[in-house]
Amino acid sequence: MPELPEVEIVRQSLNKKIKGKIIQKVIVKNRNLRFKVPIRFEDFLENQKVIKVKRFSKYLNLFLSNNCICIIHLGMSGTIHLIQNKKKNKITNVSFYHSPILPSKHNHIEIFFENLKLVYNDPRRFGFFEIIENLKLLNKRFDKLGPEPFSSKFNSNYISSFLKNKQKNIKSFLLDQNFVSGIGNIYASEILYLSKIKPFKKGKYLTKEECKKIEINSKKILLDAIKKGGSSIRNFKNIIGKEGNFQKNFKVYQREGLKCKRFNCRGIIERKNISNRSSFFCNFCQK
DNA sequence: AAGAGGCCCTGATAGC
């Protein structure tokens, strides 16, 4: 499902809804995710207060009152649903909760708050939950990841020195979380389009100016996507069921065969596989 | 070390 902007939308609404609340009960219905849901996962969460919901890259971090951090990664198809309990003071019975949008076949985890239930659903099981026992270990957990696009560390000097002498194409680098973390397959194509760079151009051939464009446009596109509520393809909704709008701003993604949107460009959008992922680009204005 | 490719899963859709 999500790249950084969609995860940020989920974070914002989660933080609004569950910050300060006590986790009353946790039910793991299916431990099989990308990694097995940890043993005693429930014990780490139950009776703890959610201090804050943060995010690094595509990882949600639930900070708990016992100093543990619960990491949630949504993989390709993970979704989080919040279901309000309409009736008050009756929260013991699971079946009491109901929502028409709630899938059930692939529900993996349920977390109960007072009058509120959080459900994690994930058909493809590429997502995962992790428990980190303190802040120091959390930093260690992420220390191999590259900077987020918003970080001042992600600047044109960093980009050009990283790409120096590299044979691999730029599209793959944008997806390489050790280079920059948070960009995924949609926004990589959009960033390269905006920067007028062909996705299969080798890292070592990018000019300093092109590196600068990647710096600027990565920040720009991701911020813009967050402002518009993320991209809603294949039914992405935020946790209260509202769709994002950024998919209307796609310039190349899923636009194979259509005309380039750039003013006066006569190019056609093409799709090519790069490292087994679809890449969309204008065959005329991206060099 | 860097890069290519496979793999983990289920579901939706297209084509025959």
Place this chain on the structure above:
DNA sequence: TGCTATCAGGGCCTCT
């Protein structure tokens, strides 16, 4: 209708 093939917002692992 029922099959098969292809594709999907990710990331980890292995091999060369």
